[in-house]
Amino acid sequence: MTDRVRIAIVGSGPAGLSAAARAAALGLSHLLIEKTDHLSDTIFKYQKGKHVMATPSQLVLRSDCDFEAGKREAILDRWNAQAADQGVNVAYNAEVKAIVGIGDPIPGSIQKIVERRRDGTTETKEIQRLAPPYRLTLSDGRDVIADAVVMAIGTQGNPNLMRVPGADLPHVQYQLDDPGEYNDEHIFVVGTGDAGIENALGLAADEAQGNAVTILNRSTEFASAKAANVKALMAAAEAGRLAIMTETTTAKVEPGFITLDSRDGEVKLKCDRIIARMGSAPPRAFVESCGIEFTSGDRLAFPKLSPVFESTAPGIFVIGALAGYPLIKHCMNQGYDVVEYINGNRDLKPADEPILAAKFAGLPEKKSVADWLEYLRANVAVLEGLSPLQMREFMLDSEVRAYRRDDVIFEKFDPGSSLFGIARGQALVEVAPGVDIPIDQGSIFGEVGLISGRRRGATVRAGADSIMVEVSRTAALKLMSSNPPAKRAITRISTERQLLQMFGAGLTPADLADILDTAEIRTVKAGEAILSEGDLGNDIYVIRVGSMIVEKKIGGKNVFLSYLPAGSYVGEMALIAGGPRTATVKATVKSEVIRLNGDAFARLMAAKPALLERARRDMAARQDVNAFIESRKDSFSTVVDMYSETAKFLVDNGIGEATDVLLIDEHLCVGCDNCEKACADSHDGLSRLDREAGRTYAHLHVPTSCRHCEHPHCMADCPPNAIHRGPDGEVFIDETCIGCGNCQRNCPYGVIRMDSVPPRKPGLLSWMFFGAGPGPGEPSKKWRAKNAEPGVEKPKKAIKCDMCSGIEGGPACVRACPTGAAIRVAPEDFLTVARLGGEAR
Amino acid sequence: MAAGAASPIRRAKGEVLHDGFLRHAGFRWLKIATLICVLSIASYMLVDVTPRHNGGSWYGYAMGTIGVLLILWLTLLGLRKRAMTRGRWSLKAWTSAHVYLGLSLIVIATLHTGFQLGWNVHTLAYALMMLVILSGLFGIAVYATLPAALSNNRAEMTQVQMLDAVRAIDRQLHDAAQPLTHEQAALVRQSLEDDPFGGGLIARLSGRYPRCATARAQAALRRWTGETPDTGNDPLERIDALLERKQAMLARLRRHLKLKALLEIWLYVHVPATFALLAALTAHVVSVFFYW
Numbered sequence A: 001m002t003d004r005v006r007i008a009i010v011g012s013g014p015a016g017l018s019a020a021a022r023a024a025a026l027g028l029s030h031l032l033i034e035k036t037d038h039l040s041d042t043i044f045k046y047q048k049g050k051h052v053m054a055t056p057s058q059l060v061l062r063s064d065c066d067f068e069a070g071k072r073e074a075i076l077d078r079w080n081a082q083a084a085d086q087g088v089n090v091a092y093n094a095e096v097k098a099i100v101g102i103g104d105p106i107p108g109s110i111q112k113i114v115e116r117r118r119d120g121t122t123e124t125k126e127i128q129r130l131a132p133p134y135r136l137t138l139s140d141g142r143d144v145i146a147d148a149v150v151m152a153i154g155t156q157g158n159p160n161l162m163r164v165p166g167a168d169l170p171h172v173q174y175q176l177d178d179p180g181e182y183n184d185e186h187i188f189v190v191g192t193g194d195a196g197i198e199n200a201l202g203l204a205a206d207e208a209q210g211n212a213v214t215i216l217n218r219s220t221e222f223a224s225a226k227a228a229n230v231k232a233l234m235a236a237a238e239a240g241r242l243a244i245m246t247e248t249t250t251a252k253v254e255p256g257f258i259t260l261d262s263r264d265g266e267v268k269l270k271c272d273r274i275i276a277r278m279g280s281a282p283p284r285a286f287v288e289s290c291g292i293e294f295t296s297g298d299r300l301a302f303p304k305l306s307p308v309f310e311s312t313a314p315g316i317f318v319i320g321a322l323a324g325y326p327l328i329k330h331c332m333n334q335g336y337d338v339v340e341y342i343n344g345n346r347d348l349k350p351a352d353e354p355i356l357a358a359k360f361a362g363l364p365e366k367k368s369v370a371d372w373l374e375y376l377r378a379n380v381a382v383l384e385g386l387s388p389l390q391m392r393e394f395m396l397d398s399e400v401r402a403y404r405r406d407d408v409i410f411e412k413f414d415p416g417s418s419l420f421g422i423a424r425g426q427a428l429v430e431v432a433p434g435v436d437i438p439i440d441q442g443s444i445f446g447e448v449g450l451i452s453g454r455r456r457g458a459t460v461r462a463g464a465d466s467i468m469v470e471v472s473r474t475a476a477l478k479l480m481s482s483n484p485p486a487k488r489a490i491t492r493i494s495t496e497r498q499l500l501q502m503f504g505a506g507l508t509p510a511d512l513a514d515i516l517d518t519a520e521i522r523t524v525k526a527g528e529a530i531l532s533e534g535d536l537g538n539d540i541y542v543i544r545v546g547s548m549i550v551e552k553k554i555g556g557k558n559v560f561l562s563y564l565p566a567g568s569y570v571g572e573m574a575l576i577a578g579g580p581r582t583a584t585v586k587a588t589v590k591s592e593v594i595r596l597n598g599d600a601f602a603r604l605m606a607a608k609p610a611l612l613e614r615a616r617r618d619m620a621a622r623q624d625v626n627a628f629i630e631s632r633k634d635s636f637s638t639v640v641d642m643y644s645e646t647a648k649f650l651v652d653n654g655i656g657e658a659t660d661v662l663l664i665d666e667h668l669c670v671g672c673d674n675c676e677k678a679c680a681d682s683h684d685g686l687s688r689l690d691r692e693a694g695r696t697y698a699h700l701h702v703p704t705s706c707r708h709c710e711h712p713h714c715m716a717d718c719p720p721n722a723i724h725r726g727p728d729g730e731v732f733i734d735e736t737c738i739g740c741g742n743c744q745r746n747c748p749y750g751v752i753r754m755d756s757v758p759p760r761k762p763g764l765l766s767w768m769f770f771g772a773g774p775g776p777g778e779p780s781k782k783w784r785a786k787n788a789e790p791g792v793e794k795p796k797k798a799i800k801c802d803m804c805s806g807i808e809g810g811p812a813c814v815r816a817c818p819t820g821a822a823i824r825v826a827p828e829d830f831l832t833v834a835r836l837g838g839e840a841r
Numbered sequence B: 001m002a003a004g005a006a007s008p009i010r011r012a013k014g015e016v017l018h019d020g021f022l023r024h025a026g027f028r029w030l031k032i033a034t035l036i037c038v039l040s041i042a043s044y045m046l047v048d049v050t051p052r053h054n055g056g057s058w059y060g061y062a063m064g065t066i067g068v069l070l071i072l073w074l075t076l077l078g079l080r081k082r083a084m085t086r087g088r089w090s091l092k093a094w095t096s097a098h099v100y101l102g103l104s105l106i107v108i109a110t111l112h113t114g115f116q117l118g119w120n121v122h123t124l125a126y127a128l129m130m131l132v133i134l135s136g137l138f139g140i141a142v143y144a145t146l147p148a149a150l151s152n153n154r155a156e157m158t159q160v161q162m163l164d165a166v167r168a169i170d171r172q173l174h175d176a177a178q179p180l181t182h183e184q185a186a187l188v189r190q191s192l193e194d195d196p197f198g199g200g201l202i203a204r205l206s207g208r209y210p211r212c213a214t215a216r217a218q219a220a221l222r223r224w225t226g227e228t229p230d231t232g233n234d235p236l237e238r239i240d241a242l243l244e245r246k247q248a249m250l251a252r253l254r255r256h257l258k259l260k261a262l263l264e265i266w267l268y269v270h271v272p273a274t275f276a277l278l279a280a281l282t283a284h285v286v287s288v289f290f291y292w
Ligand SMILES: Cc1cc2nc3c(=O)[nH]c(=O)nc-3n(C[C@H](O)[C@H](O)[C@H](O)COP(=O)(O)OP(=O)(O)OC[C@H]3O[C@@H](n4cnc5c(N)ncnc54)[C@H](O)[C@@H]3O)c2cc1C
Pocket: A010, A011, A012, A013, A014, A015, A016, A033, A034, A035, A036, A039, A040, A041, A042, A043, A046, A047, A051, A052, A053, A054, A055, A094, A095, A096, A097, A152, A153, A154, A155, A156, A319, A320, A321, A322, A325, A326, A327, A328, A329, A331, A719, A738, A739, A740, A741
């Protein structure tokens, strides 16, 4: 059976639904094609009762469907009703499997698809694009012919499927909505990522359900899951609530049974249900197969689009999360706009126009939004390759400001992770008091903060009346992933600047040309060594991202020598003093280093005595530490051990990537939990810290509390871009949080919780004298339920430590510790703490 | 060390990062309190009050006023501890001052009395003050010695995890007891139904639970297992091992609760005695002015 429509819309999320509603309103023949048996699967899968947020608030909604913040159920019900009322044609349970043109070949339009295989090799396929109309092949065997296609399939992709005989049987499922649904079953969970573990624990949680749960792990490690989840799983297995089978894979599935390949050979076991949680494959391959090109090979890249969302396949439009706009409001507006465009409306201004206009309002001249976008694109070199649509998106995440001559743009030691582009004028970088280095129009600055996530290294002022674009970290990362030339340019500039800043010594960019040509950026896995003691080699390594520890073997033991944060360098000893490497340098977390060719560096040192002098000084300081440790090795071996062990413990606990961390000295902690109470009372009554939980070594306790990582994992995937680094280096979540929980899942240290603000408590004095309210600290669930405002639903949002930013006096946990056990330290300092602790005892 | 270009730390080098409340700021409050005591004793010696030193002389009034103000300020620690206001205060500094200035009261108040004690409300106030101070001394003794023990004992477990662990063992005991004879199962049930922390304050503080049902169940079951060699598949052996584990976990939990109780119990003397002291002090002051 073949349908013929004007517009086929693939995916019924907010983007697709809004597009279909517009098509219905315009009376265009259309079909909304949805893989599942309900509308908007991503939102359908939110947890029950989730409060859905409607950010950004200043953006007006332009759609035939309504949307405002509220419960998931209310929104879905509303949409279902509106889709029916407005005459939207929906095909449910129909997954689009292929989209191909059935017109003539388009001359010169050839789609190259690069396929990466598991073994690392790649293969390039070439496909001749064909003109519209398009034929869409659906999984139910139907075909649909459409003049235009709107792709709105989101970014969820498809779960990775089991590939064994019987995997298509109905008791194999890829999702678990409610673990309470199943009773007295033999259930196998396949996959030991967080999702699999959480499902297994959920199924085994209530013994009364009587499920026999087994979780299968292909290897012996649980590398892809959070430590807390693994621990809980082990505890559950220990307690006999579920079984873990390692080095086991599935061989065959039959009704009632599963056959496994295990260490002891093949076993056939009773099995009523299989829950496969083996990750999901992003929809990219499918999208590419439709003739849609992506901006780069990067994992984070989005499809290449025109200002009206048209992809490289003419007549196929991409909108919504798949186009790089994860917020529901954006999705809905785009659905409306794209259908208007397809219907011939060329004058419609995008709904985000007022937001952009507001950004440009403060600039000296009056120009239209489109003109400003073009002005910035043409005048800032790294933006050159962006399309008008990309420029729009880019500016939504960025700011643009005018500065007068001598205005300070940022100060040395300010925290900041944004990048600045000079669209007009000049910036002056104060490298030493009274010594300014100019950076001219078209170039960028501030990139070190972006790369290494640390404080600004110098004060920058405007050298003339200027216009600067401030690019947020997110926007900069997007820019780099979608635009390879921009990435190369930023990397080269930042390497050059980092070297200039590190070595100072009167170097100029020209001096570095030779070194930069041979410089190479390398990613180093946690624990991997860049230098090994005894090796030959004279290259110099600059730590760009992450941090390293330096170790030396003394008497057969690895002794910790020092900690190197991003922005330091190693390798000078072998180069200056000759001989093999005297110590091993290992990454504490996944890091990036710049390798500089030793010979080129030696030539530079020969030409620049000041640089040689500087390197000699650093080397002497390091040799002192080595000598100190060596001299103590007999008399103080325990002290040295203690120091190394403590350092190792701290590094193992993620402190290598911390910028500020709460430690508790358990020689002093009396367990009063005043730190938790202070935390709760300083932040809307919710504590962001669990004192008792966490690791301890030699009485140094790392509680469950944010470490303000150099490269925060939580920031990685935040739809409203609500996580930032604040003025004191703190990583905080702002009020635009939509409560999706991505950050909580991404945090390896389990320090983010989802909760709603509890009701206000009566004051301290009324509690003390009249016993009113729950007293200091986080109120109990019971009190919260009793005192909640009836009928008012408070959204659950992500909360985490913000280092008490904006609270005078600093972190409340530390101020409120009666014995001085709680301290906050930067990694450079706590190793000193470890050492002092070691020597004092 | 590797001087990275952009040193992110603003903290001045050499600043002591970390010391406890007793050592706070190089024993600042110990020094101040000592100075106050020395000045008080010296002035007591130098000032000539006729016929002899007593609370009613101008010198006595001076000392008394200082004492009352100090006591009021010391009481305010309870408020400071809980008022999470903004600002550059540190509870550690407050505690440090509290301890040393509190101790200096021994000297100030004693000199205030001019060593004239008797059976009256004035001496009652003095005695209550000494009680508060003595309990405070006990407090700093436990604060100084027990935290390390608490930390060692809990071995990275939280109290909730310890309780969970006991519960998990209980579940296994319950399952493992199914094949047992009625008599044996009753012993296991005894352990399951026991409140392992019953026994009141004495048990809590001493950490000794002589009537622990788990210990008794194990001892009783050993009557059966004692004779037979371990074969590895007798359900009683499994029960025995589980009871052993439960006992170890209970011992840890009980030590944990004991240490926590010791760290807190003295406050149950310190604080109520403070309020009694405030009452007695009011009576003392009112009576002095009333009968003057
Ligand atoms: C837990 C969570 C909470 C969130 N909370 C909020 C919030 O509060 N506010 C907010 O603004 N955003 C929130 N987001 C983000 C937002 O939900 C998504 O970005 C948005 O739903 C994307 O809309 P979309 O229309 O582009 O795609 P989706 O909503 O993902 O819809 C895609 C649809 O396409 C279907 N589909 C996929 N492939 C095919 C195919 N081949 N053939 C046919 N159909 C197909 C899918 O089944 C699905 O129904 C949240 C996200 C998550 C995960």
